[in-house]
Amino acid sequence: MTRGSVDRSPGFYDPAMETMAPEDRYHFLRRRLKETLQHAAKHAPNLTARLESAGLTLDQVAEPDDLFRLPPLRKRELPSLQKQVPPFGRLVAVPASALQRIFISPGPIYDPEGAGPDYWRMARAMFAAGFRRGDIVLNTFAYHLTPAGSMCDEGLAALGCVVAPMGGGNTETQVQVLRDVQATGYVGTPSFLHTILQRAEEAGITPLRDPSLEVAFVSGGMLPESLRSVMRQEYGVSVTQAYASADLGLMAYECHRRSGLHVAEDLILQIADPETGQPVADGMAGEVVVTTFNTVYPLIRFGTGDLSMLDPAPCGCGRSTPRLTRILGRADDVTKIRGMFVHPSQLDAVMAEVPGVTRHQLVVRRIGFEDDLTLRIETAGAPGDAVTRLESSLREAIKLRARVEVIPQGTLPQDAKKILDERTWE
Ligand SMILES: [Zn+2]
Structure with missing residues (x-):
């Protein structure tokens, strides 16, 4: 121009x-x-x-x-x-x-x-x-x-x-x-x-x-x-x-x-x-x-x-x-999940593409020998097709499969971490 x-x-x-x-x-x-x-x-x-x-x-x-x-x-x-x-x-x-x-x-x-x-x-x-x-x-x-x-x-x-x-x-x-x-x-x-x-x-x-x-x-x-x-x-x-x-x-x-x-x-x-x-x-x-x-x-x-x-x-x-x-973002803020490094900003970018999602948190747990991922989202109004859209764009962005769970608004605390790592290693 x-x-x-x-x-x-x-x-x-x-x-x-x-x-x-x-x-x-x-x-x-x-x-x-x-x-x-x-x-x-x-x-x-x-x-x-x-x-x-x-x-x-x-x-x-x-x-x-x-x-x-x-x-x-x-x-x-x-x-x-x-x-x-x-x-x-x-x-x-x-x-x-x-x-x-x-x-x-x-x-x-x-x-x-x-x-x-x-x-x-x-x-x-x-x-x-x-x-x-x-x-x-x-x-x-x-x-x-x-x-x-x-x-x-x-x-x-x-x-x-x-x-x-x-x-x-x-x-x-x-x-x-x-x-x-x-x-x-x-x-x-x-x-x-x-x-x-x-x-x-x-x-x-x-x-x-x-x-x-x-x-x-x-x-x-x-x-x-x-x-x-x-x-x-x-x-x-x-x-x-x-x-x-x-x-x-x-x-x-x-x-x-x-x-x-x-x-x-x-x-x-x-x-x-x-x-x-x-x-x-x-x-x-x-x-x-x-x-x-x-x-x-x-x-x-x-x-x-x-x-x-x-x-x-x-x-x-x-x-x-x-x-x-x-x-x-900074390498210090990453979480390693199934061998991949995931940064909170990658999640932010995915959420920004799906209208209606107001807050989100990725929960990582250890089930057996596997990392298990749940993406918890709060939505304004009915979630519509947000769940399916998020599952596929998340898979594309972080190369990992996560289950998406819609939770009532106000469930996540104000200071909730974007990635909550609940894995224990014993
Ligand atoms: Zn170029």
Whole structure:
């Protein structure tokens, strides 16, 4: 959709990388893995220690799949590693004096930023979101302590966009600037975009008739499809999301098809069993574990603690990397049932599709040697075909069969867990 003068037709920021044939990509990843491991083993002593304690030599980690032999380094280990050897726990491969910035994330975790343009590799994701040279963009991510503001700022600069470095909060000011500079782009969380658009409407800026905002790049919060379509239909804003972190920069991003998030081309992203670190099958939920080729901060087998699943099917956009279906939540919140990891957000998504269901709870029991599942639902009015619909969509979403039981409204306590695990192990 083009309302202004900017040509937003889809295409590629880096065609060779984005459309690389699968066998070429395999060789590319293999070569970069080897280079990164050699570099990290030489300059970031933490890796040498990890390899040693896993009984591995560098040569034994030659293929991306060999990485599964190395236990993941969990994000939650960073604060103590950094405390032992400040500031970066021997994980950074350059002297601190060679960095461009040092950020401080909750934990606290020190996040290094190396020198050079677009260090966090965000530009390709913003291009895929429709941002183009000449866009005037409100960047509402924070610019201090944590890297999100800088991360996006540098990506926008690489694309030739003009940035208003707003930071968060101050909704009135955001609306005023949006109007005064006729901003065409927004960067920030999905919910804050909604707040700004609502406030703009109250201030008499009529969306669709009096528009300037066309594209939004969001991250750092859940983007329900219902919110995305409200932005599109009521405000004329096309919203695209990406998955990034202060440790790794860009990890995955949506293309214009918006059917999952393409894994960034220049890293290895694997889905692993959050307990054992071992691979899970395509389409199954597990922890996102990433190996970057970053020469400043070469994180190898880094367990993000986020839960997602991979779809290897080709995408109509022409990009050849697999897609994360979406980020399901934190790996710490999962329940393992019959070998599958189930997150409460997967249940929420299924319930949202079936009208009339007001509350729900999945009860897991142990009957004999089998896990037994009952989905208890409260409905507004008669349940209709909700039971049959839920049984089949639940089976599709979590690959497990559950009995659906309709219970009277008000049965579930206010603080009821979405997944109630009543299994005992003796
Ligand atoms: Zn695509």
